[in-house]
Amino acid sequence: MAQLSVQGIDTAYDRIDVLHGVSLDVEPGRITCILGSNGSGKTTLIRSILGLTPPHAGDIVFEGASLVGQPTHRIVGRGIACIPEGRRIFPKMTVAENLAVGAYQLSDEAEVARRAAQVYELFPRLKERRDQLAGTMSGGEQAMVSVGRGLMAKPKMLIIDEPSLGLSPLYVKENFRIIRRINDMGITVLLVEQNVRQTLAIAHYGYVLSQGRMVAHGAAADLAADAEVRAAYFG
Amino acid sequence: MSLDIFSQYLINCLMLGMIYAMVAVGFTLFFGVLDIIQFSHGDVLMVGGFTALVTYAGAQALGVANPWLQLALMVLIATALTAGLGVLVARYLVLPLKNAPPLNTLLITLMMGMVLREGVRLAYPNGSNPQPFPRLLPGGVWSVGGFEARIDSTILLLVGLALITGLHLLITRSKLGLAIRAVAQDGETARIMGINFNWIVLLTFGIGSGMAALGGVMNGLYYTEINFGVGLLLGVIGFAAAILGGLGNLYGAILGGFLFAALQTVGAVVLPMLSQHIPSSYKDVFAFAVVIALIAWRPTGLIAEKSTERA
Structure with a gap:
C-alpha cells in the first residue's frame, strides 16, 4: 500500500486552478520523483501536500489518514519533512541553530543531540562550522545545512524540492549521492527535479507533470526510455 | 554642573531609556514575526498601567496592606491581563488581516488604540484627569561621594535591566526564542519545520504586550501618576526608537530607546544653556528633530541589516 496517496486534487491560487485532478502514489522506502518544467505545478503539488496551499477538491492520504485541512505543523508532525526549494536556510542563525529548528517538534534533548551527530557525520564540514551564521556560507554549504535540517526530524518521508537548482555541477552530483544515502537510511523520498537524467537514474518510480496535469508515470527505467515523456518534458 | 545635579539627569535619562526600550522591543518583535506595526501598542501599555491601579485599589479594599505584596499583585495581574489583551489584538485584529494590505493593519490598530484610550478615559472615574499612582517603593536616597540617587529609581532601573536581560535570554537561548526567530526570518519555512506559526505569533504578542505593561507600571511608579493619554507619546517614542534601531532588531530597539532618552x-x-530663549520643554522638539535627521541619514536604522540577510 502506498505510504502517501494523492487522489485527484485540484489546487488553486486566487481561485484559478493550478492543479487539475492530480493523483500520485508514493511507495514506502522508495525514491519517487516528480518531473516537470517550470510552471508545471510541481511546487504547488508540494505545497498542497504540506498544507501550505490546501487543495479544494480530492484527498491526500498519508499512512491511512487524510492530511487535507490539517495545519502544516500537524502534517509535519505525522513524519513528513521537506527540504524546500531554494534551500531557505535561516540566514541569521548559526548552523547548529538551523539544525535545532529542524528538530523543533522533538522534546527529547538527547535524541536531538544524537541526530545532530548523525548529520555532522554525513556533513563533516557543518561540524567545523556549527557556530557560523548560515547566511554567510557558500551556496553548497547552505545546501548541506538545508539537507541536514530536513534530516533532523528523522522523517518517515522526505520531500526534496529542486535540490540541484543553482548549484555547481560538482555539488549537483554530490547532492544526488546524498539523496541516495538518505534513502538507504530507510527514509522514503519524494524528489522534485528538473534534472531528468540524473533524477531518473536514482529514482524507482516517476511522475511527469505538465500544465497542472499528470501526463505520464511509470518505473524510472521505463520513463527514461520513453520518447513521449521526453518530448512532453523538454517540449 | 554639580555632581548631584548630574546624577539626577543621568538617572532620569536611564529611567526614560529603560521605559522606551521596553515599549520599543514590542514594536520590533511584532514587526519581526508579522511585518506589521501594532499602533495600539502604546495604549496597551496605558491599559497595563491602569490595570495595576485598579489592582491596587482592589488590594486596598481587601485589606492587603503590605506594599511589596500590593506591588507583586499589581505587576502580576497587570502583566497577565495586558499580555492577554495583546494576544486578543493579535488573534482577532492582526492575524485575520495577514493577507490584506499592511495599511489595513496599521489603520485598524490605530483605531484600536483610540478605542482603548477613550474607553479608559470615559470608564475610569474622573479618567480625563491624571490619576495618582501609589508610591510603593522605599523612598530615600543613597549616595557615593557626590553621586546620589533615589532608592526607588535605582530599584526600578535594576528591575528594568533584569527584564531586558531576561527577554534577551528568552530570545537567544530558549526553544520558544528559536521559534520566534525562525518565524521572524522566514515564516513559511518555519511552518515547514513544524512550528505552529499562529501560536508563536500569539505568544510573541503576549510577551511584547506583557513587557509594555511592565513599562507602564514602571512609568507610573516613577512619575507617581498616570493618565489616559500616556500611551500616545510613549507609543510614538517607542515606535521611533524601534525604527531608529532598525525594525525587527531587538538590540537596535533597546539602543534606540536609550538614545531617544539621551536626546531628550x-x-x-x-x-x-545655549540660549535662554529655549526652555527645557523644547526637549521633545529637539529629540524628534534629531530622530528625523537620523532616519533620513540611515533609512534602515542605525544597526542596518545587510540586504542579503533579508533575501
Missing part, C-alpha cells in the same frame, strides 16, 4: 535629556539640559 540633552535637549532639556544643553539647549537652555
Whole structure:
C-alpha cells in the first residue's frame, strides 16, 4: 500500500486552478520523483501536500489518514519533512541553530543531540562550522545545512524540492549521492527535479507533470526510455 | 554642573531609556514575526498601567496592606491581563488581516488604540484627569561621594535591566526564542519545520504586550501618576526608537530607546544653556528633530541589516 496517496486534487491560487485532478502514489522506502518544467505545478503539488496551499477538491492520504485541512505543523508532525526549494536556510542563525529548528517538534534533548551527530557525520564540514551564521556560507554549504535540517526530524518521508537548482555541477552530483544515502537510511523520498537524467537514474518510480496535469508515470527505467515523456518534458 | 545635579539627569535619562526600550522591543518583535506595526501598542501599555491601579485599589479594599505584596499583585495581574489583551489584538485584529494590505493593519490598530484610550478615559472615574499612582517603593536616597540617587529609581532601573536581560535570554537561548526567530526570518519555512506559526505569533504578542505593561507600571511608579493619554507619546517614542534601531532588531530597539532618552535629556539640559530663549520643554522638539535627521541619514536604522540577510 502506498505510504502517501494523492487522489485527484485540484489546487488553486486566487481561485484559478493550478492543479487539475492530480493523483500520485508514493511507495514506502522508495525514491519517487516528480518531473516537470517550470510552471508545471510541481511546487504547488508540494505545497498542497504540506498544507501550505490546501487543495479544494480530492484527498491526500498519508499512512491511512487524510492530511487535507490539517495545519502544516500537524502534517509535519505525522513524519513528513521537506527540504524546500531554494534551500531557505535561516540566514541569521548559526548552523547548529538551523539544525535545532529542524528538530523543533522533538522534546527529547538527547535524541536531538544524537541526530545532530548523525548529520555532522554525513556533513563533516557543518561540524567545523556549527557556530557560523548560515547566511554567510557558500551556496553548497547552505545546501548541506538545508539537507541536514530536513534530516533532523528523522522523517518517515522526505520531500526534496529542486535540490540541484543553482548549484555547481560538482555539488549537483554530490547532492544526488546524498539523496541516495538518505534513502538507504530507510527514509522514503519524494524528489522534485528538473534534472531528468540524473533524477531518473536514482529514482524507482516517476511522475511527469505538465500544465497542472499528470501526463505520464511509470518505473524510472521505463520513463527514461520513453520518447513521449521526453518530448512532453523538454517540449 | 554639580555632581548631584548630574546624577539626577543621568538617572532620569536611564529611567526614560529603560521605559522606551521596553515599549520599543514590542514594536520590533511584532514587526519581526508579522511585518506589521501594532499602533495600539502604546495604549496597551496605558491599559497595563491602569490595570495595576485598579489592582491596587482592589488590594486596598481587601485589606492587603503590605506594599511589596500590593506591588507583586499589581505587576502580576497587570502583566497577565495586558499580555492577554495583546494576544486578543493579535488573534482577532492582526492575524485575520495577514493577507490584506499592511495599511489595513496599521489603520485598524490605530483605531484600536483610540478605542482603548477613550474607553479608559470615559470608564475610569474622573479618567480625563491624571490619576495618582501609589508610591510603593522605599523612598530615600543613597549616595557615593557626590553621586546620589533615589532608592526607588535605582530599584526600578535594576528591575528594568533584569527584564531586558531576561527577554534577551528568552530570545537567544530558549526553544520558544528559536521559534520566534525562525518565524521572524522566514515564516513559511518555519511552518515547514513544524512550528505552529499562529501560536508563536500569539505568544510573541503576549510577551511584547506583557513587557509594555511592565513599562507602564514602571512609568507610573516613577512619575507617581498616570493618565489616559500616556500611551500616545510613549507609543510614538517607542515606535521611533524601534525604527531608529532598525525594525525587527531587538538590540537596535533597546539602543534606540536609550538614545531617544539621551536626546531628550540633552535637549532639556544643553539647549537652555545655549540660549535662554529655549526652555527645557523644547526637549521633545529637539529629540524628534534629531530622530528625523537620523532616519533620513540611515533609512534602515542605525544597526542596518545587510540586504542579503533579508533575501
